[in-house]
Amino acid sequence: MPDFSGNRVLMAEDNQLNQILAENILTNVGLEVEIANDGTEAVEKMISAPAGYYDIILMDIQMPTMDGYEATRQIRALEDKEKANIPIVAVTANAFEEDRQLALDAGMSGHLAKPYDVPAIMKTLKELLS
Numbered sequence: 081m082p083d084f085s086g087n088r089v090l091m092a093e094d095n096q097l098n099q100i101l102a103e104n105i106l107t108n109v110g111l112e113v114e115i116a117n118d119g120t121e122a123v124e125k126m127i128s129a130p131a132g133y134y135d136i137i138l139m140d141i142q143m144p145t146m147d148g149y150e151a152t153r154q155i156r157a158l159e160d161k162e163k164a165n166i167p168i169v170a171v172t173a174n175a176f177e178e179d180r181q182l183a184l185d186a187g188m189s190g191h192l193a194k195p196y197d198v199p200a201i202m203k204t205l206k207e208l209l210s
Contacts, residue, residue, distance in 0.1 A: 081109050081202065084109050084111045084205060087112070087136070088111070088114065088133065088135055089134065089137070090134045090138070091103070091116070092117075092121070092148060093116075093140045098140070103115070105198060109202070117143075118143040118144050118146055119143050119146030119147055119151030122137065122155075126158065126166070131160050131163050132162060136167045136205070136208055136209060137155070141179075149186040152187050155168065167190070169204055169208070170183035170190070170191045174193075175193035175194075190207075
């Protein structure tokens with residue numbers, strides 16, 4: 081397993097069980113994990129954090145209040161370009177090619193399917209955090 085110590089991930093996920101599962105996977109490879117319970121909270125955390133505080137965002141797509149697509153669009157529109165250009169990865173049960181394309185069209189940097197595929201997560205993290 082790779083070592084991502086020193087990196088911080090913002091995980092936008094509304095399902096508590098998925099939060100626990102993903103947090104366990106991510107902390108086991110050294111990541112510091114902060115959780116946002118929906119897209120609105122993820123955007124608020126990005127706005128209030130200093131640039132560079134988070135290294136990557138794992139963004140669920142289907143969340144209450146604000147979905148992952150809209151949260152990504154709002155983050156990409158931030159005036160601070162360092163914050164706006166953070167890697168954002170869609171994490172969703174919608175695993176078809178058109179779902180991947182919707183994520184990319186919304187400004188996301190990648191797409192991971194649920195249930196969690198640990199090798200795919202590690203590959204994506206390695207690509208985007210290197």
